[in-house]
Amino acid sequence: AAMEGVILRPLTVLRTPGETGAVVAHRGHSSVAPENTMPAVLSSISSGAEYVEIDIRMSADGVPVVIHDETVDRTTDGSGVVAEMTLAQLRGLDAGAWWSDDFAGARIPTLREVLDVVAGSDIDLIVEYKGTWTRAEVRTTVDLLTAYGLRRSVIAQSFSEKTAANIVRTAPGLRVGLLTHVMDPATIAEAVSIGAHAVNARRVTARGVALAHRAGLGVLAWTPDTEDDWEMLTRMGVDGIITNRPDALREWVRTK
Ligand code: G3P
Numbered sequence: 077a078a079m080e081g082v083i084l085r086p087l088t089v090l091r092t093p094g095e096t097g098a099v100v101a102h103r104g105h106s107s108v109a110p111e112n113t114m115p116a117v118l119s120s121i122s123s124g125a126e127y128v129e130i131d132i133r134m135s136a137d138g139v140p141v142v143i144h145d146e147t148v149d150r151t152t153d154g155s156g157v158v159a160e161m162t163l164a165q166l167r168g169l170d171a172g173a174w175w176s177d178d179f180a181g182a183r184i185p186t187l188r189e190v191l192d193v194v195a196g197s198d199i200d201l202i203v204e205y206k207g208t209w210t211r212a213e214v215r216t217t218v219d220l221l222t223a224y225g226l227r228r229s230v231i232a233q234s235f236s237e238k239t240a241a242n243i244v245r246t247a248p249g250l251r252v253g254l255l256t257h258v259m260d261p262a263t264i265a266e267a268v269s270i271g272a273h274a275v276n277a278r279r280v281t282a283r284g285v286a287l288a289h290r291a292g293l294g295v296l297a298w299t300p301d302t303e304d305d306w307e308m309l310t311r312m313g314v315d316g317i318i319t320n321r322p323d324a325l326r327e328w329v330r331t332k
């Protein structure tokens with residue numbers, strides 16, 4: 077990925093040294109398929125991204141499922157709170173028709189379904205834990221990652237400091253990013269104190285990147301989709317970019 081002037085840093089924290097820098101497909105390849113569905117995950121594999129990011133929540137009967145919002149209302153043909161619905165109820169919904177008729181019939185994936193595909197592919201996975209997860213709930217997901225042999229390649233992330241800390245404590249070896257809107261020194265200090273490996277920010281500043289790197293943390297930026305933003309961020313030295321246009325970002329890095 078190191079072309080003239082533009083370097084997506086090798087992710088020593090997020091990828092082993094020597095590999096290419098990180099392009100991360102946001103919610104799957106969500107500019108070409110409905111977010112957080114299997115078509116979006118599958119499309120991210122051929123997009124050139126090194127990672128695919130998904131969001132997870134727990135069903136009422138304790139199964140981790142892949143969906144962004146607290147409710148199913150925006151991204152399915154149903155309504156209700158994910159955490160109050162059983163897997164059977166969630167699987168009965170259409171998670172593709174809201175996007176376009178071409179994707180009608182797509183279901184809310186289980187985490188296991190995504191792991192099945194990721195384990196057999198070249199792409200790595202970033203799992204965002206939505207809401208707050210107890211250690212017991214985290215353990216359910218970590219057991220799955222371990223069963224698939226993915227515990228050391230997956231990155232977990234959460235906006236919830238409590239959840240991020242629970243992941244760090246429950247799953248040694250699993251890398252954890254603390255999500256934040258702004259890279260202020262307090263958030264960076266918090267990430268260090270909970271034992272996180274990265275700080276994943278919306279508003280990235282050169283000063284924030286320098287601070288985080290000095291603290292031994294990686295930095296992932298979300299969700300820049302324009303070349304101007306990619307230019308600015310790569311100059312700042314971010315470790316990766318979570319984008320809705322992973323194919324375009326990969327091409328931009330290649331031809332820059
Ligand atoms: O990867 C970071 C980004 O996904 C956080 O925002 O709302 O898309 O989950 P959101």
Ligand code: CA
Binds near residue numbers: 103129131204
């Ligand atoms: Ca997310």
